[in-house]
Amino acid sequence: MNDFSDVEVLLVEDNHADAEMTMRALDRANFLNKVYWVHDGVEALDFVRCTGPYASRDRTQRPKLILLDLTIPRLSGLSVLRELKSGVQTSTIPIVVLTSSDQDDDIAESYRLGVNGFVNKPVEPASFVEQVSRIGMYWLMVNQAPAI
Amino acid sequence: MNNRNGSENVDILLVEDNRHDAELTMRALTKSELRNRLHWVEDGVEALDFVRATGAYTGRDPTQFPKLILLDLKMPRLNGLDVVRELKSDKRTRPIPVVVMTSSNQSRDVAESYRLGVNGYVTKPIHFMDLADAISQIAIYWLRVNQVP
Numbered sequence: 001m002n003d004f005s006d007v008e009v010l011l012v013e014d015n016h017a018d019a020e021m022t023m024r025a026l027d028r029a030n031f032l033n034k035v036y037w038v039h040d041g042v043e044a045l046d047f048v049r050c051t052g053p054y055a056s057r058d059r060t061q062r063p064k065l066i067l068l069d070l071t072i073p074r075l076s077g078l079s080v081l082r083e084l085k086s087g088v089q090t091s092t093i094p095i096v097v098l099t100s101s102d103q104d105d106d107i108a109e110s111y112r113l114g115v116n117g118f119v120n121k122p123v124e125p126a127s128f129v130e131q132v133s134r135i136g137m138y139w140l141m142v143n144q145a146p147a148i
Numbered sequence: 149m150n151n152r153n154g155s156e157n158v159d160i161l162l163v164e165d166n167r168h169d170a171e172l173t174m175r176a177l178t179k180s181e182l183r184n185r186l187h188w189v190e191d192g193v194e195a196l197d198f199v200r201a202t203g204a205y206t207g208r209d210p211t212q213f214p215k216l217i218l219l220d221l222k223m224p225r226l227n228g229l230d231v232v233r234e235l236k237s238d239k240r241t242r243p244i245p246v247v248v249m250t251s252s253n254q255s256r257d258v259a260e261s262y263r264l265g266v267n268g269y270v271t272k273p274i275h276f277m278d279l280a281d282a283i284s285q286i287a288i289y290w291l292r293v294n295q296v297p
Binding site for chain 2 (some may be wrong): 091092104112121135146
């Protein structure tokens, strides 16, 4: 996985328990080997733009989906969304916000910035796993992401 | 269901000029029990009228948006890309999820759709069983998992 060429889902999540549960759900749907996990907004932008620690990553390999938490350190989820959706090279990458916030302001602002989807993290673990596998089924098996 | 009396409480607005394809989509949704709140329109002008509550849909509650617009690209009067452009450039209608569902898998159409702000893009599978599966996954994700403002 060092060349990151297999990455189909970029998971941006600072909470270890949530990240592990998300990966367990994607594992159950057989998508685990395609997930790459970063912990904050700066690292997410570095990954997508092939900068910083990801400078040698192949720029033509884009994730089919970015799963983005909103409350993350260094650069918030909404700032990441704003950066990616306003960049010519990155605006077409599908981004789904996955967050425990169900505040109307966050939902409205995410859509205003051009998010592709918005999903609330269920509190109950079984529902969480169910929601994440449904996200995987739609975004990885049915939806077509644009080529670069 | 293609009547204007059934235009309230719509979860899916299906925009499709090909009657056969529209019927297949509705049949697939019947199987997944998500058919009830679908409204079918046959071209881009009617789609905009529905969303904006204008023309034949004057009197529809304009604050009620569908949870999903399933949009074909090749249609009479106003094509799918023009519909996306109109909806996504108006801040009132921009949050409505629009998924292109088309037989075209040309990368130019895919790229242009995303550039205009489409939420998702699905190439119609050729065989009915595959199409039914895809439509059922689309409906489950967009109606039961995804949240809109």
